[in-house]
Structure formats: C-alpha cells, structure tokens
Amino acid sequence: xxxxxxxxxxxxxxxxxxxxxxxxxxxxxxxxxxxxxxxxxxxxxxxxxxxxxxxxxxxxxxxxxxxxxxxxxxxxxxxxxxxxxxxxxxxxxxxxxxxxxxxxxxxxxxxxxxxxxxxxxxxxxxxxxxxxxxxxxxxxxxxxxxxxxxxxxxxxxxxxxxxxxxxxxxxxxxxxxxxxxxxxxxxxxxxxxxxxxxxxxxxxxxxxxxxxxxxxxxxxxxxxxxxxxxxxxxxxxxxxxxxxxxxxxxxxxxxxxxxxxxxxxxxxxxxxxxxxxxxxxxxxxxxxxxxxxxxxxxxxxxxxxxxxxxxxx
Amino acid sequence: xxxxxxxxxxxxxxxxxxxxxxxxxxxxxxxxxxxxxxxxxxxxxxxxxxxxxxxxxxxxxxxxxxxxxxxxxxxxxxxxxxxxxxxxxxxxxxxxxxxxxxxxxxxxxxxxxxxxxxxxxxxxxxxxxxxxxxxxxxxxxxxxxxxxxxxxxxxxxxxxxxxxxxxxxxxxxxxxxxxxxxxxxxxxxxxxxxxxxxxxxxxxxxxxxxxxxxxxxxxxxxxxxxxxxxxxxxxxxxxxxxxxxxxxxxxxxxxxxxxxxxxxxxxxxxxxxxxxxxxxxxxxxxxxxxxxxxxxxxxxxxxxxxxxxxxxxxxxxxxxxxxxxxxxxxxxxxxxxxxxxxxxxxxxxxxxxxxxxxxxxxxxxxxxxxxxxxxxxxxxxxxxxxxxxxxxxxx
Numbered sequence: 001x002x003x004x005x006x007x008x009x010x011x012x013x014x015x016x017x018x019x020x021x022x023x024x025x026x027x028x029x030x031x032x033x034x035x036x037x038x039x040x041x042x043x044x045x046x047x048x049x050x051x052x053x054x055x056x057x058x059x060x061x062x063x064x065x066x067x068x069x070x071x072x073x074x075x076x077x078x079x080x081x082x083x084x085x086x087x088x089x090x091x092x093x094x095x096x097x098x099x100x101x102x103x104x105x106x107x108x109x110x111x112x113x114x115x116x117x118x119x120x121x122x123x124x125x126x127x128x129x130x131x132x133x134x135x136x137x138x139x140x141x142x143x144x145x146x147x148x149x150x151x152x153x154x155x156x157x158x159x160x161x162x163x164x165x166x167x168x169x170x171x172x173x174x175x176x177x178x179x180x181x182x183x184x185x186x187x188x189x190x191x192x193x194x195x196x197x198x199x200x201x202x203x204x205x206x207x208x209x210x211x212x213x214x215x216x217x218x219x220x221x222x223x224x225x226x227x228x229x230x231x232x233x234x235x236x237x238x239x240x241x242x243x244x245x246x247x248x249x250x251x252x253x254x255x256x257x258x259x260x261x262x263x264x265x266x267x268x269x270x271x272x273x274x275x276x277x278x279x280x281x282x283x284x285x286x287x288x289x290x291x292x293x294x295x296x297x298x299x300x301x302x303x304x305x306x307x308x309x310x311x312x313x
Numbered sequence: 314x315x316x317x318x319x320x321x322x323x324x325x326x327x328x329x330x331x332x333x334x335x336x337x338x339x340x341x342x343x344x345x346x347x348x349x350x351x352x353x354x355x356x357x358x359x360x361x362x363x364x365x366x367x368x369x370x371x372x373x374x375x376x377x378x379x380x381x382x383x384x385x386x387x388x389x390x391x392x393x394x395x396x397x398x399x400x401x402x403x404x405x406x407x408x409x410x411x412x413x414x415x416x417x418x419x420x421x422x423x424x425x426x427x428x429x430x431x432x433x434x435x436x437x438x439x440x441x442x443x444x445x446x447x448x449x450x451x452x453x454x455x456x457x458x459x460x461x462x463x464x465x466x467x468x469x470x471x472x473x474x475x476x477x478x479x480x481x482x483x484x485x486x487x488x489x490x491x492x493x494x495x496x497x498x499x500x501x502x503x504x505x506x507x508x509x510x511x512x513x514x515x516x517x518x519x520x521x522x523x524x525x526x527x528x529x530x531x532x533x534x535x536x537x538x539x540x541x542x543x544x545x546x547x548x549x550x551x552x553x554x555x556x557x558x559x560x561x562x563x564x565x566x567x568x569x570x571x572x573x574x575x576x577x578x579x580x581x582x583x584x585x586x587x588x589x590x591x592x593x594x595x596x597x598x599x600x601x602x603x604x605x606x607x608x609x610x611x612x613x614x615x616x617x618x619x620x621x622x623x624x625x626x627x628x629x630x631x632x633x634x635x636x637x638x639x640x641x642x643x644x645x646x647x648x649x650x651x652x653x654x655x656x657x658x659x660x661x662x663x664x665x666x667x668x669x670x671x672x673x674x675x676x677x678x679x680x681x682x683x684x685x686x687x688x689x690x691x692x693x694x695x696x697x698x699x700x701x702x703x704x705x706x707x708x
Contacts, residue, residue, distance in 0.1 A: 039438035129319040133654065136340075200432055201504055207432060210655050212325065281504040282432025284655045 015092045016084050024232035025049045027267070031274050038278045049232075053225055061221035068125040072218075075118045075125075076226035082114035083233050090240045091166050092262055094254035095173060100166040105157065108165060108241060109150060115230055116142055116196065119205070122227070123215030134214025137205040137285045138198075144289040145195030145202070148296035152185040152192065155303035156245050159311055165241070169249030179248055181310065185303035186246045188296045190269075193238045194276050195288060197231060201280040202288050239269040316344060321657060323352050329426065332666065334645075338654055346649035346657075348642055361632040366392055366466055366601055369629065376634065377667050378459045379422060382408075382415045383612035384619070384634065385464045390545060391621040392466055392629075395604035398597050402547065402589040404468035409546045410481075410584055411454065411463055413577040417488065418447040419613035420570040420577075423665050424495060427567060430658045431508050436498060443491045446484045453477050466601075468594025478585045485578050492574045499567050509564040513648040513660035516561055523644040526637050527615020528573065529664045531557045532565030539611040553580050563656075563663040570665075599627045612637055614665045638667045 010016055028049040036043025063072055089104045091097045097104070116138060123135025157163055159178060160171035172179055195202035206214030213219070216227060243249060243265045250258040250265070283291065317338045323331035331352035337345040357376055361369050373388045374381045386408055393400060421444040428436035448458040454477060455461035463469050499505060515525065520533040530537055538555040540548045556572040558565040602623025610617045615637030622631040641664040648660045 035434075039435055040442055041438060129317055132317070133319070133338075200434075203432065204655065207655070210658055278435050280433070281428065281436070281502070281508055283504055283507060284653060286653070287507055 010088060010098055011084060015087050015098075017080075020084065020087060020233045020236055021229065023263075024229070024236050025053075027236060027270050028232050030267075030270070031277075034271070034274050035278050053229065056225035056228070057222045059221040061223055062218075064126060064128060064218050066127040067218065068127075071121055071125040073223065075122045076219075076223050076230065079115040079118040079230040080226055080233065082111045083230060083237055086111035087237050087240065089165060090237065091169050091244050091249045092240065093250065093256075093259040095166055095169045095249045095251075097166045100164050103163045105153060105163050105165050105168070105245070109153065112196070112234065112237065112241075113142075113146065115234055116146075119198075119215045119227075122219065123205075123217075126215075126218040128218050130212045130217045131215055134205050134217065138215055140285050141195055141198075141202060141205060141288055144292035145192040145296070148188050148292055148300050149192035149196065151297060151300035152188040152303065153245055155185040155300065155307045156182055158304065159307040161311070165244050166249075169244045172246075172248035173251050176248060178310075179246070181306065182246055182303065184299045184306075186242070188299040188303070189242055189246065190272055191276075191296055192292070193242065194273060195292070196238065197235050197273070199273065200277045201283045203282055204285040204288065207282060235270060235273065236266065239266040239273075242269055319654075321661075328661070330666065334649070334657070334661070336649065336654065336657060343649050343652050343654060343657060346646045348645055350642070358632055358634065361629060363628065365599065365627040366629060367599075369632065370464060370466075371462070373632070373634075374460050374462065376636075379419045380415070380612045380614065380617070380636075380667060381460050382411050382464070383610055383617050384636075386412060386546075387608050387610035387612075387617050387619040388621065388632065389464050389466055390610070391606040391608040391619050392601055392623070393597075394606040394608065395621065395623045396466070396597055396601045398467055398595060400468055401591045401593065401595065403472075403591045404593050405546045406584050406589055407454075407469045407471075407473060407593065408464065409548070409551075410473070410581055411451070411461060412546070413580050413584075414447055414451055414454075416577045416613045417574050418444060418451070419665075420574045421447065421492075423570055423613075423662075424499075424567070427563075427659065427662050428505075430662045431505065433505065436495075436505075440495065443488060446488055450481045450484050453480060465594060467597040468592070470594070472593050473588065478588065482582065482585055485581055489575065489578050492571065492578070496568075496571050496575070499564075499571050506564065508656075508659060509562065509567060510560070511562055512656045513563045513652060513663055514561050515644050515648050519647055520561075520644060523647065524640045525615075525644045525664075526640045527612070527665075528566050528569045529615065529641050529644065531555070532569045533561045534559045537616070539609045539616050543609060545608075545610065547584070551580055551583055563659055566663045600625060601629075602626075614638055614667060615641060636667065638664065642666060 012018060026046075029044065029046050032048065033043040063069065086108045088098045089100065089108050120135045120138045120142075123131040123138065126132075156168050156172070159182070160168040162168060162171070198205055204210070206216055216224060219227060240262070243262070247265060247269075250261045253261050319336055319338060321328070321334040321336055323333045333349040333352070335347040335349065336343050357372060361372055364372060370385055370389065374385045376384050421440050425437040425440035425444070428434070428440065451461060452458050454473065455463045455471060463471055515523075515529070515533050517533045517535060520530050520535055525533065525535070526537065534557055536555055536557050539545070540553075541555055553576045556569050556576060558568050560568075603625045605620070605622040607618060607620045610619070617637055618635040620631070620633040620635075621629055624630045645661065645664065649657055652660060
C-alpha cells in the first residue's frame with residue numbers, strides 16, 4: 001500500500017508540487033524584497049507572492065476568439081508537470097535522487113526545455129500580434145541560451161565519468177577541489193539559466209515596455225497564475241540542478257541536515273540570479289544570441305577541453 | 314515572415330502619454346511607421362481667449378507638468394513685450410533659477426524613464442530618488458512641486474531668502490555628485506551602451522530638414538540653443554556651455570541631457586552667489602495692448618514658441634503655442650524605420666515626448682475669415698484630400 005502511495009507523495013508533496021510551491025513563494029519574496037532594497041525602496045511584505053497567486057486564481061479567464069482552445073487551456077499544466085517530474089531526478093536531501101539512472105541528466109535538460117516550448121506555443125496559439133512577437137522572441141532566445149547550458153553541463157559529466165546527476169554530485173563531494181576547476185562552466189550555466197528563466201537582462205520575450213506581455217499577453221486568471229508559478233518553480237529547479245552538477249550537491253550529509261544544506265545552497269544560487277537582475281538593463285533579443293554564442297559557448301567549450309585534459313592525465 | 318502591422322499606443326505600458334504609432338513590422342524590423350496624435354487635445358488655445366491675462370497664466374501652466382514654468386515664462390515674456398514692461402533684474406534671476414531647476418528635474422526624470430524603457434529598473438529608481446531633491450528645492454522656493462505659479466506679469470510672486478538660497482546650494486552639491494555618477498553609468502554601463510548606441514539614428518542634415526530642436530538636435534551635432542542664440546532673462550550675463558554630441562543616436566541624446574544637468578547646476582550656483590538686489594515685480598495693469606509678440610524659450614525639450622496677440626482689452630485675442638515635441642516628432646518616422654521593434658520604445662522616449670504640450674492645431678482660412686480647430690485625424694484627412702485633388706495619390 002505504501003509502495004503505491006510513495007510516488008504520489010514524491011510528486012505531489014515532497015519534493016514535488018507542494019514543496020516546490022512553498023519554496024518558490026519564499027524565493028520569489030526574497031527576490032522582490034532584495035531587488036527593492038537594492039533599488040532603495042521598501043518592497044513587498046512576505047505574504048505578497050501568495051496574495052498575488054490567490055488573486056490571479058480568482059479572476060476570470062478571458063480567451064480570444066481565434067485562439068486554439070485546447071492548447072491555450074492545457075499549456076500551463078504541461079509546463080508545471082514537466083518541471084515537477086524533473087525535480088525527481090535531482091538530488092534534494094541527499095546525494096541520491098529519487099530516480100537515478102545513466103542518462104538522467106539528459107532527461108532533466110529535456111524536461112526543462114518543455115516549458116520554453118509551452119511558452120512559444122502559448123504565444124502562438126493566442127493569435128494576437130504582441131503574443132506572436134513574444135513567442136518568436138522566446139524561440140530566438142532559445143537558440144541563444146540552450147546550447148551553452150547543455151555544453152556547460154557536458155564539462156562536469158566528462159570529469160565525473162557519468163551521465164547521472166546524482167553521480168556527478170557524489171564525484172564533486174569526494175573531490176571538492178575540482179569544483180574550482182569547473183568555474184567557467186558554472187558562470188556559463190548561471191548566465192544561461194538567467195536566459196532560460198527570462199529574467200533581466202534576458203527578459204525580451206515578455207518585456208512589458210515593448211510587447212505588453214509578450215507570449216503571456218492574452219493570458220489571465222488561473223492560467224496566467226500557473227504560468228507564472230511554473231517560471232518560479234523553474235528557478236528553484238534550475239538552482240537545484242546547478243547546485244547538484246557544479247557545486248557538489250549536499251556533500252556527505254543526508255536526512256534533515258542534508259535538506260537544510262540544500263536549502264542554503266540553492267538560496268545562494270538564487271541570490272546570484274537576483275544580483276544579475278538588479279545590475280543590468282534589458283538586452284535586445286539579437287544581442288542575447290550574439291552574446292551567448294560569443295562568450296557563453298566559448299566558455300563552455302573551453303571547460304570541456306580543460307576537463308578532457310584533466311581526465312586523460 | 315510576412316509583414317505585420319502593430320499599433321503602439323494609444324494605451325501601452327511604454328508610453329507616458331497617449332499617442333499612436335502604427336508600425337509595419339517585417340519580423341522584428343520596422344519597415345514603416347506612421348505617427349497619429351490628437352489624444353491629448355484640450356482646446357487650451359481657445360480657452361485662453363476667454364480668460365484674462367492673469368487667469369491665462371494658470372491655464373498655460375497646466376499645459377504640461379514638467380515644462381510648466383517654460384510655457385508660462387514664454388507666454389509672460391511675450392505679454393511683457395507687448396506691454397513694454399521692464400522686469401527688474403532680481404525677478405529675472407529668480408525666473409532663471411526656477412527654469413534651470415526645472416531643466417534638471419526634467420532631464421533626471423527623462424533618464425529614469427529611458428532606463429525604465431530599457432528594462433533597467435535600478436537606474437530608474439535611483440534617478441527618481443535623486444529627483445526628489447530637486448522637487449524639494451522647488452517646493453522650498455515656490456510652495457509646490459510642479460505648477461509653481463511663481464511668475465506674474467511684471468515679475469515674480471515670491472522672493473528668495475538667504476536661508477532658502479543656502480539650502481538650495483547644499484542640495485545642488487549633492488545633485489552634482491549624483492549626476493557625475495550617472496554620467497559614468499550612461500557612458501560606461503555595457504548593457505546601456507548596447508541598447509542605445511546606433512539606435513534611432515538621425516543624421517545632421519535630416520535633423521536640420523525635419524526641424525529637430527533641443528537635445529534631439531544637439532545630439533546630431535547641431536549647435537542651437539535659444540539661451541545662446543537669443544538670450545533672455547539673465548543668460549547673457551552667465552557663463553555656460555551648449556552641450557552637443559556627434560553620435561546622432563539615442564546614446565548622444567542621453568549624454569547631452571546628462572551633461573546639461575551639470576551645466577544647469579553650474580548656472581544655479583553662479584546666480585545664487587550673485588543674486589541682484591531690487592524689487593521682484595513691477596505693477597502692470599489689467600489691460601494689455603494692442604500689439605503682438607512672439608517669444609522663443611529653451612524648454613527642457615527644445616525650443617518653445619509662444620505668440621500672443623493683444624487688442625487692448627483684458628482678454629488676449631489669440632494665443633498660439635508651438636511646443637518643442639511637435640517639432641521633434643517629425644523626425645520619429647525617420648528614426649523608427651529600419652530599426653527593431655525593441656528599439657521603437659527607446660527611440661520614442663529619446664525625443665522626450667510630451668504629448669500634453671503637443672496636441673493642438675488650428676487652421677486659419679484667411680479668405681473666409683474663419684477659424685477651425687482640427688485634431689490630428691482631421692488634419693491628415695484634410696491633407697490627403699488636398700493632395701488627391703492635385704493629382705498626388707497615396708495608395
């Protein structure tokens with residue numbers, strides 16, 4: 001009986017939907033409060049993200065006439081579902097994820113690309129000019145940051161000798177000095193994640209000043225609430241992913257202490273995301289692609305060669 | 314990807330005032346742009362004819378919140394020219410101080426708005442926090458943060474005390490440091506440079522042809538500034554530079570505006586250290602005229618022209634306002650073409666549009682002796698019809 005119940009608990013409660021939902025609410029508050037303090041203003045109280053979510057859920061959903069009903073209504077659920085499944089393969093409270101097998105890092109990256117595809121389809125199925133432009137920008141930016149993210153992950157895979165996230169975390173736990181050797185790939189992955197999450201400086205797809213809401217222009221009510229929740233959850237999952245692949249996961253701890261270490265480390269990764277957001281202006285979509293291919297891809301490829309050299313000696 | 318026409322405005326998160334740009338897009342690139350105005354037309358010029366000259370001061374002030382002192386000073390100087398009144402030096406000095414404070418306020422506000430359009434919220438928050446210092450100065454001097462009401466026909470209504478002058482000097486010093494920091498940000502921050510350089514290019518000859526004024530023209534290398542060309546108030550006694558830049562793009566306009574803030578700070582310091590003594594106003598009667606006068610003034614956005622015609626009664630016969638944004642937005646379709654949609658908002662923001670100043674157009678039919686007020690849509694239809702009759706067809 002408990003065997004049947006465990007997967008449900010994993011997906012729905014921990015480390016699934018409820019845990020991610022609560023943690024993302026707290027991180028969203030930290031993001032907004034820190035940004036406000038750096039802007040020299042007050043910022044929202046701690047219950048603001050929950051209040052926003054509840055308010056959005058209670059509003060009416062208005063769907064444009066020409067929109068494709070099935071896609072329009074189901075896409076937010078697809079986005080959330082794929083992100084929740086991906087956390088099952090990332091080590092959370094110990095260096096063993098709930099599901100691990102050789103190649104699960106590829107599955108995680110694939111599952112994390114699905115939300116971007118849903119953003120594109122969301123904008124496309126809305127059939128309004130601003131949504132169309134937003135979804136085109138989502139795809140253009142995808143060409144920018146997806147490749148550096150994949151390449152930068154390949155570095156640690158080579159040096160750990162395995163394609164499983166949990167094994168990479170274990171490798172860095174046993175050889176902590178290699179963490180410093182993988183810093184170029186870490187930088188590349190952090191910047192690529194900022195693009196994936198569509199945060200400043202890479203928030204051209206849903207830039208308020210230019211395309212009103214971008215791919216989300218026509219979304220309202222609970223569908224918009226779920227899309228915004230999916231972006232917040234994606235931030236936690238990416239932080240956990242970067243932590244496991246580049247920073248050694250939760251080291252040798254497990255159980256409750258491991259959980260605390262996990263929260264602390266992902267918190268600091270999210271702080272880096274907040275710093276990026278505050279310090280820079282928005283970059284144009286073609287400049288994102290140029291920047292990614294010039295600098296991020298070069299950093300990642302350099303890291304791959306460095307790791308190959310270390311591995312072979 | 315086929316061409317798509319998208320409307321930018323009149324309601325849009327990027328626009329501070331309602332204006333409409335119909336952009337024809339090919340992918341991300343703007344192929345054509347049409348400007349439609351008229352959403353803010355309030356009939357100010359007609360209303361001015363039904364009020365006496367003092368009431369008109371308060372009406373003209375409310376044409377625009379940020380350039381309110383510019384409009385009033387321009388109008389009052391025209392009226393004083395008709396009435397042949399000699400304004401005392403102290404009044405002129407106080408008017409200059411308020412004018413330069415307004416210029417600092419407007420440019421800092423613009424920098425924040427431009428940063429907001431670029432998605433650079435941090436700079437937006439910082440500049441608007443520092444703008445509070447200017448608003449405090451203005452409130453100290455005049456009692457209000459916008460719409461100062463300090464001008465009256467024949468001089469100013471309030472005097473500056475020594476304590477106010479010292480307080481302003483202190484705040485100006487703080488602003489000087491902060492503006493030097495912003496000069497650094499504008500010229501060195503990579504993301505800002507990436508978004509503003511080579512964007513919205515307006516070459517010098519095109520700018521001259523399309524009659525750009527103010528910082529928009531000065532960023533294209535044209536050295537025009539009414540304060541130097543036809544000095545008014547006490548500008549002929551002051552030492553300041555006209556800032557121009559050669560880069561002809563949005564970056565140039567940002568640099569010009571930020572450096573102009575520093576020049577304004579220097580002007581205010583010069584005046585406050587040598588404030589002339591004397592009365593602050595002379596008495597002028599209710600009836601002005603007859604006569605007519607034109608006055609040009611350097612508002613923060615450029616050259617502001619007011620024309621006043623008086624006929625000897627208490628009410629003006631005609632007041633005409635040509636705001637600087639009306640001259641500047643002619644260059645917008647040129648700047649927008651062949652740019653990206655992402656650059657459209659910063660290009661529009663770079664001319665510092667103030668649609669409240671802009672929306673008025675009156676057409677005189679001399680033969681019939683009739684006067685009609687057209688809004689933008691009617692003017693367009695009128696001109697299209699006019700040319701169609703001549704055989705020039707736009708398909």
